[in-house]
Amino acid sequence: MADHARAETLALRVQFDTAEQQKDASTLGMWIFLITEIMFFGGMFAAYTVYRTWYPTVFAVASTSLNAPIGAANTCILLFSSFTMVMAVRAGQLGRQRMIVFFLVLTLLFGFAFLGVKAVEWKEKFDEHHIPGQAEFHLEGLPATQQATAQLFFSLYFAMTGLHAAHMVVGAGILIFLIVHARKGRYSADYYTPVDVAGLYWHFVDIIWIFLFPLLYLIDRHLGK
């Protein structure tokens, strides 16, 4: 029976009847949000699929201009961050408040590391004149007739890694928000849902990168040898 005079708590807002109902709703909500993100990135994956199918050689040559070992290392950094993130959620399940903060901070640091490496990679592209739309654009290993098409690869590279990086920045903001609240003791075994759903978001951004890495960095690398 609904008691409208019931005081609202974090774990049980007034529109819900039980804390479990609220947790179910929050989790379902985040999963639905993640599939909107699948479709959001999906548009760019569609563009990528079209142009890689149409211009396989150009894409392969352009891909070799990216640093695969750095990309792989960055992938590993993000995988570590997913590990620390799920450990933070686990700490929430156990109600270990200091551990929540510890692992959230580690996740944030790994996230910053990833973004730092990304920034260095982008700077490298600027220095090598691989920026689409620039007059000085030139990709070694391709004849003059294919230079314009090579810009397609880099357009997708910047658009996709840029969109991914933007999601990382938002994720970092969310982590900071969580850390501040966690330090104030807001989360417990009864209520750690924000950490849980933020974790889902973080893992999703990781999964996007899991696909971006081979699609952008590893196209027919054997040709480059």
Place this chain on the structure above:
Amino acid sequence: MTGNGHTHIDSTKTYLLVLLTLLAATIITTAVAYVDLGPFSTVVALTIACVKMLLVALFFMHIRHSTKLTRLVVVGGLLWLLILLTLTMSDFLTRGILGVPGK
């Protein structure tokens, strides 16, 4: 039994094992890229990526313990991405196959 099925808390060991598998898969996919597998290069790369995605989803995102509804949502999202990619490519893969100008 909560909707999330979180009566079950995975161990640190489980998560570490998954992490190590993911790291290994990353190294493998990078190394394999330097081997000439012809058209299978892409297949292998995407397969490894899918395996990594499954590991993250099942273990880190707890789909292993989730409700059927959650799994339906995830499958639905992936299916819709497939619709976008497949029907779009149905155009781009068939340009000019009829030998008729402009088609």
Place this chain on the structure above:
Amino acid sequence: MITTAVQEREHYLNASYGLKSWLLTKDHKRIGLLYLATITLFFFLGGAFATLIRVELLTPQGDLVSSETYNKLFTMHAVAMIFFFMIPSIPAVLGNFFLPIMIGARDLAFPKINLLSWYLLVIGGLFSLFAMIAGGVDTGWTFYTPYSTAYSNSWVIATALGIFIAGFSSILTGLNFVVTVHTMRAPGMTWFRMPLFVWSNYATSLIQILGTPVLAVTIVLVFVERVFHLGIFDPARGGDPVLFQHLFWFYSHPAVYIMVLPAMGVISELISTYSRKPVFGYHFVAFSSLAIAVLGFLVWGHHLFVSGQSLYAGLVFSFLSYFVAIPSAIKVFNWTATLYKGSITYHTPMLYAFGFIGLFTIGGLTGLFLAALGIDVHVTDTYFVVAHFHYIMVGGTIMAYLGGMHYWWPKMTGRMYPEGWARLSALVIFLGFNLTFFPQFILGYLGMPRRYHAYPEEFQVLNVLSTAGASVLAVGYLMPMIYFIWSLRYGKIAPANPWGATGLEWKTSSPPPLHNFDGTPVVTHGAYDYTTVMGEEIEVG
């Protein structure tokens, strides 16, 4: 004038006062009304552009405005109407207000996100409004590349940004509805006891969730191409403008189902109530809503038949486009069967429902003509297409919207609208609508292109008829604006169930209390159970 009863009882409108209590509300009913105000403003804005278009088209020469200005007029008419009126309309006003009540919930799952959705619509609207005032955008609401990315000198980015932001409003509303239906149904409210209005909004929400993000990323790509000169749609760099069209229409075709599905949901409620019969084939109608949502995603290439898309893809999309008509037809048959041996009354909402069924059928059938490749080659980009979609969106959705507004007005406001004036305006709207848009079918078939501000002399008579119809239609739309506002002060006090309808919203008072019910309802029977005594059978007429 008896107002004391209403004034004494506390309900959602008088529970708190002041601007902050509205702008910071978490009450889904108030948020529905906030949306009502916003979309009505944009309806007038879109209508103003339509007026200018129709006045220009009175004469064959382009003599009222330049062609550049005319391009802006039809672009801004569509942007205002589609993104800031049609897409929010029924879900964000009627859905927000009634979905929780219909399933026995106290509010949506995420009330603060609901409020955020409204603010996003307003902010997006302000961006687009700024673009319109600052000089307008002339690319067509379809923003085709490379014109939008490389050549247009108009306010493309600002408009696109406004649409992008409004898109998130739509996504969050859809997300809210889906979670609410899954997790917050009252005890005994099984899926197949829910009103069909809920099913329709649920299906609509699925489309909003799955489709809108693709529009969003497409806008991002246009943005980066226009601002940073990346080359994704640039033919000079091997890009394909048709790719833009694929990505754009992947959303924009399902978008038309976002616009019509909620309307169909309203019609199910109206037909049932004013026939005093359960909707015939409830399960078929419910599953048809889902089928429309799914199939609607498989047909977008029919907008690309003459774009340079491969013939093979054209065949596939044409074939699939025929299928999406089937669930819509099933609904029309089921509504008709509902009428059979029903106890029919002709209140205003029912008049709108009849109008919908007739006009939607015409619009839908002409869609089948367009799905045929051979016919489409001749009538694409002509007024035939313009007539087709206006029959569905205006003859269909807007009629259903007005029907729903009249139907639920007593519940939302506690006042009855004046039945005589309402019936008259329904008739004026029906006549005005047909006079405006039927000539356009003929014009299109005869070859008049769309988006042209000048046309051959021989088309003038039909254009004059169309403009005359538009002025009648405008009068028809103004009438409810006036008497609805009038009714807030002078309308008869509404009882809890003026129509003798079934449904949880009629079991609670008019207007509803703050938390919708005075206790969580327990549901023991289906949605259209006219056999058990539901509410009091107060004056029906």
